[in-house]
Amino acid sequence: MFPIRIDSTVAYDIAKAMMDGFNRHYQLFRTESARAKHRFEVCDWRGQQRAQRERIEFYDLRVKECSTRLEREFKAGEQPAEVWQQVKLLYIGLSVDHHQPELAETFFNSVTTKILHRAYFQNDFIFVRPAVSTEYIENDDRSSKSTYRSYYPTRESMVATVVQMMQDFDLRVPFEDLERDCTWVAETMSAKLGDATLRANFQIQVLSGLFFRNKGCYVIGKLINGFNEFPFALPVLHRAAVAGGPIEAGATRLAIDAALFDENDLLMLFSFARAYFMVDMEIPSAYVQFLRSMMPRKPRNEIYNALGLAKQGKTLFYRDFLYHLHHSTDQFRIAPGIKGMVMLVFDLPSFPYVFKVIKDYYPPQKDTTREQIKGKYLLVKQHDRVGRMADTLEYSNVAFPRARFTDELIAEIQKFAPSQMEIADLDGDGTQEVMLKHVYIERRMIPLNIYLQEAFDAGGANPADTSPAAQRAREQIQRGVVEYGNAIKDLVAANIFPGDMLWKNFGVTRGSKVVFYDYDEIEYITDCNFRRVPPPRNEEDEMSGEVWYSVAKNDVFPETFAPFLLGNPAVREVFMKHHADLLDVEFWQSHKERIQAGHVHDVFPYEKDKRFRQNGPSGRVPGRN
Numbered sequence: 354m355f356p357i358r359i360d361s362t363v364a365y366d367i368a369k370a371m372m373d374g375f376n377r378h379y380q381l382f383r384t385e386s387a388r389a390k391h392r393f394e395v396c397d398w399r400g401q402q403r404a405q406r407e408r409i410e411f412y413d414l415r416v417k418e419c420s421t422r423l424e425r426e427f428k429a430g431e432q433p434a435e436v437w438q439q440v441k442l443l444y445i446g447l448s449v450d451h452h453q454p455e456l457a458e459t460f461f462n463s464v465t466t467k468i469l470h471r472a473y474f475q476n477d478f479i480f481v482r483p484a485v486s487t488e489y490i491e492n493d494d495r496s497s498k499s500t501y502r503s504y505y506p507t508r509e510s511m512v513a514t515v516v517q518m519m520q521d522f523d524l525r526v527p528f529e530d531l532e533r534d535c536t537w538v539a540e541t542m543s544a545k546l547g548d549a550t551l552r553a554n555f556q557i558q559v560l561s562g563l564f565f566r567n568k569g570c571y572v573i574g575k576l577i578n579g580f581n582e583f584p585f586a587l588p589v590l591h592r593a594a595v596a597g598g599p600i601e602a603g604a605t606r607l608a609i610d611a612a613l614f615d616e617n618d619l620l621m622l623f624s625f626a627r628a629y630f631m632v633d634m635e636i637p638s639a640y641v642q643f644l645r646s647m648m649p650r651k652p653r654n655e656i657y658n659a660l661g662l663a664k665q666g667k668t669l670f671y672r673d674f675l676y677h678l679h680h681s682t683d684q685f686r687i688a689p690g691i692k693g694m695v696m697l698v699f700d701l702p703s704f705p706y707v708f709k710v711i712k713d714y715y716p717p718q719k720d721t722t723r724e725q726i727k728g729k730y731l732l733v734k735q736h737d738r739v740g741r742m743a744d745t746l747e748y749s750n751v752a753f754p755r756a757r758f759t760d761e762l763i764a765e766i767q768k769f770a771p772s773q774m775e776i777a778d779l780d781g782d783g784t785q786e787v788m789l790k791h792v793y794i795e796r797r798m799i800p801l802n803i804y805l806q807e808a809f810d811a812g813g814a815n816p817a818d819t820s821p822a823a824q825r826a827r828e829q830i831q832r833g834v835v836e837y838g839n840a841i842k843d844l845v846a847a848n849i850f851p852g853d854m855l856w857k858n859f860g861v862t863r864g865s866k867v868v869f870y871d872y873d874e875i876e877y878i879t880d881c882n883f884r885r886v887p888p889p890r891n892e893e894d895e896m897s898g899e900v901w902y903s904v905a906k907n908d909v910f911p912e913t914f915a916p917f918l919l920g921n922p923a924v925r926e927v928f929m930k931h932h933a934d935l936l937d938v939e940f941w942q943s944h945k946e947r948i949q950a951g952h953v954h955d956v957f958p959y960e961k962d963k964r965f966r967q968n969g970p971s972g973r974v975p976g977r978n
Contacts (some may be wrong), residue, residue: 364439367427371440372447373421379453382411386661389565389631394525395444396591396605398568398953405566405628406735412664417461420467423487428801430468437469437478445484452492452636454485459668482672484820487638492745501574504557509538515559519587519609522563522572529592529606537965538587541612542576545583552579560643562632563589567737568955569610571622571630575647584647586613586622611963617864619648620893621956623797625744626868628737629661637662653825658744667746677704678757686756687765690800694719695726695873697769699762700797709745709793712769721873730793739847739956741840743860743870755785763787796923798860799869804833805856805924814923831927836867838932844869845944846954848878854914879948883941911938 385408392401432440448454458480465479502521506514515535519528528534542557549634559574572587591605613619623644641656646903648656654673658666681703687750688707696709696717711723733742755763755776766774775788780864784822812818813826837859844851851858852874859867887902903911915936919925934940947954957964 359868361436363427363432364436365442365443367423367429368443368447370423370426371419371444371461371464372457374415374422374464375457378411378460379456382408383633385630387633388687390563393565393570399951401565401567402737405631408661409663409735415469416463419464423574425469437537441478451485453491455483455487455638456662456934458483458485460664462668463664466742475947490636490639492635498561500636500736501558501560501643505555506557508551511542512536515539518557518559519572524607526605526607529608534965538609538612541614544756545576545614546578560640562634565631566628568953573644582646583614584616584619586619605680609653609965611959611965613963616648618959618963621652621740621864623648623651623656624740624958625655625660626738626740626742627657627958628719629663630659633662634660667748671745674704678754685753685762687762690803693871695721697765704793705797707797709795710766710770710773710789712793713772719873726873729875732875736849737847739843740866740958741843741869743868743877745793749790749796751785751789751792753789755787758787795870798868798870800857801833801837801859801861802856804861805830808833809921814921830923832865833861833867834924834927835931836865838928838935840867841935843956845878845941846956848948849883850876850878850909855917876907878941878945881907881945883909883911883938883945885938886910886912892930909941911941912936
């Protein structure tokens with residue numbers, strides 16, 4: 354440990370330049386997030402998607418800018434260790450009264466590790482743990498909006514209070530019927546309260562920033578009564594001013610589409626399989642704390658990710674991972690299930706994530722490269738995942754204790770991805786570590802093929818078995834197959850063709866949603882050519898096991914999906930009942946044409962039966978029908 358001295362002017366200049374770099378980054382991040390409100394108001398859906406995609410790139414661009422400046426002006430990489438220790442201490446001082454200290458520390462780590470050799474990556478030079486608390490940070494500027502607003506209704510004033518709450522967001526598009534919508538919301542709130550006595554602290558708290566994603570915006574808050582808290586989200590959508598009219602700027606009115614009061618609904622809304630929200634936050638840690646109080650099962654790293662602060666999410670995930678390693682003793686192993694042709698997958702049984710390494714070589718049918726595969730994963734990161742594609746955390750040069758790897762896993766990596774692994778005493782302390790040069794990490798799910806096989810094994814494929822276990826198994830098959838088809842249709846709506854549609858490439862989440870997670874063959878729907886299989890030219894064609902017609906790159910023949918997917922009669926029955934259209938070229942082609950025409954599909958992050966209206970303004974009213 355070096356003596357603590359702060360006497361270097363260059364150390365202060367470097368620390369100040371790094372903080373300036375972070376402040377520039379977060380200012381641009383907030384500005385782009387704030388513009389989401391205007392894009393929502395004018396129905397600029399393409400612009401919203403483009404901004405969501407481009408904002409992801411902001412962080413790396415600012416890190417590169419800052420590190421380039423430090424090298425150019427201060428020759429930062431040549432400064433001695435003593436200077437860098439002072440840089441960190443001075444940076445802590447600059448962070449004390451900062452409104453985003455945790456993000457600033459992560460930015461410091463990113464810039465520092467870009468400049469310094471790995472030997473410096475220790476507590477003395479980067480923030481392994483946070484140095485500045487994010488507790489009770491308040492905005493000192495009275496002209497700025499606070500993190501959340503509080504309202505104090507009575508039973509009688511509930512509707513008027515909800516109306517005022519919505520008006521305070523100052524959306525510049527009129528509502529179709531705000532009082533009607535707020536009446537429905539108030540009825541839902543009253544149903545949640547039941548006949549409970551209203552306590553002294555009865556209130557509604559809502560985060561002051563609206564949450565924007567795709568074609569919707571969301572009011573996020575909670576209803577508080579005594580010791581009970583009821584988290585909620587109110588989706589606000591555009592509706593045609595005239596029934597059946599176009600949804601475009603100038604021809605719409607706003608409407609509250611639902612009142613989501615179940616924690617599972619909130620978890621679905623903030624799912625790791627959805628695109629990041631755009632929300633203008635002065636104090637992001639306060640938003641995370643508020644959201645965590647609503648979703649205590651949601652890890653903080655996933656909440657930061659959902660807010661578009663993916664680098665902070667990665668930082669927190671890695672800290673949680675190191676903490677888990679310290680408090681566990683099991684070993685990393687080859688992940689259960691069918692091995693992939695492109696990815697080598699391993700896991701730690703006690704940790705709810707899987708680790709993926711791109712193999713060095715692939716079978717002949719996989720005409721791809723490492724860079725192309727990385728490009729597919731980046732596409733998913735930047736695209737609207739519509740709740741059907743798992744988000745991934747991407748890391749470089751990750752060190753694991755060698756003792757925690759099974760010998761079988763080491764042999765597997767040495768066989769299939771030797772260029773990606775180094776085993777050495779990296780820190781010079783006599784401990785062997787496994788260094789992986791590039792790894793993706795994502796939430797562990799039950800592979801859909803295993804999920805269905807479990808149901809087959811329990812008698813679900815035997816209609817003669819009338820036992821309760823077999824009935825539950827049949828329900829599991831039904832649920833899995835229907836969700837599989839729904840997942841593909843949601844992906845199609847988002848302009849994504851999965852490529853390899855086998856059951857093993859989809860997983861079942863803890864909320865029983867089916868999510869796609871094998872990205873090496875995905876393509877945009879608009880880049881695919883959907884064709885019917887030409888009729889055989891003669892009897893030899895008809896009897897041949899070979900393809901008798903030409904197939905170009907990106908040609909897709911939907912009717913050929915069936916032999917690969919529907920071999921089990923129980924699966925086939927459910928699939929043909931609910932999703933037979935997926936085998937019809939017209940389904941795919943019609944969606945492609947709509948997307949090419951500029952249409953942006955509605956994909957709702959909540960179940961249809963949660964919507965206030967499904968068939969026009971006279972639709973369902975909570976508590977009445």
